[in-house]
Amino acid sequence: MYSLPWSRNVPVKASATNRLWRRCFSVTRAGASQLAGLDPSKLVITKTSTPQEPTAPKDLVFGKTFTDHMLSVEWSAANGWHAPQIVPYQNLSLDPATCVFHYAFECFEGMKAYKDSQGRIRLFRPEKNMERLNKSSSRIALPTVDGGALTKLIGELVKLDSKLVPDLRGYSLYLRPTMIGTQKTLGVGPPGSALLFVIASPVGPYYPTGFKAISLEATDYAVRAWPGGVGDKKLGANYAPCVVPQLHAASRGLQQNLWLFGEEEYVTEVGTMNLFIALKNKETGQKELVTAPLDGTILEGVTRDSVLGLARERLVPKGWAVHERKITMREVAEASEEGRLLEVFGSGTAAIVSPVRMISYKGKMVGCGLKESEEAGEIALQMKNWIEGIQYGDEDHPWR
Numbered sequence: 001m002y003s004l005p006w007s008r009n010v011p012v013k014a015s016a017t018n019r020l021w022r023r024c025f026s027v028t029r030a031g032a033s034q035l036a037g038l039d040p041s042k043l044v045i046t047k048t049s050t051p052q053e054p055t056a057p058k059d060l061v062f063g064k065t066f067t068d069h070m071l072s073v074e075w076s077a078a079n080g081w082h083a084p085q086i087v088p089y090q091n092l093s094l095d096p097a098t099c100v101f102h103y104a105f106e107c108f109e110g111m112k113a114y115k116d117s118q119g120r121i122r123l124f125r126p127e128k129n130m131e132r133l134n135k136s137s138s139r140i141a142l143p144t145v146d147g148g149a150l151t152k153l154i155g156e157l158v159k160l161d162s163k164l165v166p167d168l169r170g171y172s173l174y175l176r177p178t179m180i181g182t183q184k185t186l187g188v189g190p191p192g193s194a195l196l197f198v199i200a201s202p203v204g205p206y207y208p209t210g211f212k213a214i215s216l217e218a219t220d221y222a223v224r225a226w227p228g229g230v231g232d233k234k235l236g237a238n239y240a241p242c243v244v245p246q247l248h249a250a251s252r253g254l255q256q257n258l259w260l261f262g263e264e265e266y267v268t269e270v271g272t273m274n275l276f277i278a279l280k281n282k283e284t285g286q287k288e289l290v291t292a293p294l295d296g297t298i299l300e301g302v303t304r305d306s307v308l309g310l311a312r313e314r315l316v317p318k319g320w321a322v323h324e325r326k327i328t329m330r331e332v333a334e335a336s337e338e339g340r341l342l343e344v345f346g347s348g349t350a351a352i353v354s355p356v357r358m359i360s361y362k363g364k365m366v367g368c369g370l371k372e373s374e375e376a377g378e379i380a381l382q383m384k385n386w387i388e389g390i391q392y393g394d395e396d397h398p399w400r
């Protein structure tokens with residue numbers, strides 16, 4: 001029996017799946033020492049014969065336009081990682097019985113490459129994405145990968161397609177590393193083969209004409225994730241079930257839904273963003289920036305981590321407190337009623353921060369601290385400028 005050796009909150013070592021494989025399957029045990037790791041020096045590049053012209057920046061639509069090439073690496077349980085390839089962007093050809101189609105052996109990452117003022121291309125904290133990719137893949141019995149090697153290969157893809165990376169501020173190249181199980185079988189078990197691919201999409205700013213605050217519907221009839229579940233992993237299977245509640249919210253004129261958890265109605269996250277709440281402490285009046293803790297029910301956002309890091313570095317000296325703690329929707333609503341709710345914003349790679357104007361909760365609209373004439377609060381604005389400054393290399397920072 002193939003059993004999972006971890007429980008909630010126990011970090012999974014990057015090589016856990018690889019070791020499990022060796023333990024569980026004698027076929028790989030024999031050749032375990034020969035299992036190949038991902039090796040960038042074996043990269044083979046096949047260039048496209050029909051290079052495209054860059055799309056006019058104003059015509060870029062998120063995730064619709066792709067660059068000329070893709071990175072593709074096969075893996076097999078018997079041999080490990082095969083030689084990486086960069087090939088023209090193309091269709092995949094898979095047998096209809098391939099396990100990814102039936103049991104959702106799929107995980108992914110979302111990250112961006114930015115062109116700085118000198119025309120150099122930068123990645124932002126890619127090691128965080130690599131770490132998260134391995135946590136996701138190992139949870140669904142897919143192989144793990146050397147994050148440094150994959151980052152290097154992504155760098156080669158970006159270099160090859162660099163002409164298609166817009167050099168305007170706010171524009172970037174969205175990168176989508178993806179891993180799928182490719183074994184042809186209807187049996188439920190660990191895939192004996194996998195494909196890792198990376199595609200790239202030039203994207204414009206999330207808010208081309210400046211911030212536009214969104215409003216949320218607090219969803220109380222469905223949950224996204226639960227303790228011991230997989231809501232903290234970027235598994236494709238987590239996303240399709242979120243679309244209907246999203247449509248519900250949209251049908252009531254609200255741009256996103258806010259996921260609550262449990263009878264206490266803890267605030268967790270929004271769509272594909274983590275959530276930050278700035279409020280004044282009821283007793284002391286101290287300003288607090290609060291976000292849900294990493295208890296397994298929220299995604300470990302790289303942007304979330306960056307906002308927390310910058311808040312601790314730059315807001316705490318100004319008297320702020322920064323807390324990763326559980327916060328209930330009732331507490332948020334109460335702060336709003338008492339005029340202590342300063343601002344609320346989502347955080348994620350796509351928008352960096354996304355200010356929230358109102359939350360629909362139990363038939364009432366909870367105001368989130370913005371004046372009618374405002375589209376963003378002070379902290380959201382500051383965070384966007386700080387993070388963008390690092391991403392585009394205006395500020396020297398270890399995260400560049």
Ligand SMILES: *Cc1c(COP(=O)(O)O)cnc(C)c1O
Binds near residue numbers: 110269271347
């Ligand atoms: C990707 C994602 C986020 C944001 O993560 P970043 O690394 O900041 O882009 C937040 N929540 C969910 C559910 C996500 O899928």
